Amino acid sequence: TKAQLNSLLIEYQKNPYPSSKQREVISELTQVPADTVNVWFKNKRSKDKSSSKERKANISHNSESSEPDKSEDSSTKDVNMKQIYQLSHSDITVTQDFLIILTRIL
Numbered sequence: 001t002k003a004q005l006n007s008l009l010i011e012y013q014k015n016p017y018p019s020s021k022q023r024e025v026i027s028e029l030t031q032v033p034a035d036t037v038n039v040w041f042k043n044k045r046s047k048d049k050s051s052s053k054e055r056k057a058n059i060s061h062n063s064e065s066s067e068p069d070k071s072e073d074s075s076t077k078d079v080n081m082k083q084i085y086q087l088s089h090s091d092i093t094v095t096q097d098f099l100i101i102l103t104r105i106l
Helices: 002-014 020-030 034-064 074-088 090-105
Strands: none
Touching: 002 020, 002 034, 020 034
């Protein structure tokens, strides 16, 4: 469920390499089987590593360009800045949503 995913994401932010005991606790709290929790953490680390490599490659590629792209107008730049802002604050939103869910449960 969405709540389980949010819980996993929050735990991942705290520690992307939880011990087996920590994974057991996460499993109990989220009601997700321990094996599934283990695989989820492995896959998330792999995905983050791939994303990081792609971003570095894009940054490297963009910095190699000798002349900036003049076809991009200010409205496109505004949209890109909004997307960057949303991405940079998406983790905060997940955390706030999780806290809201937790307060409703408790």
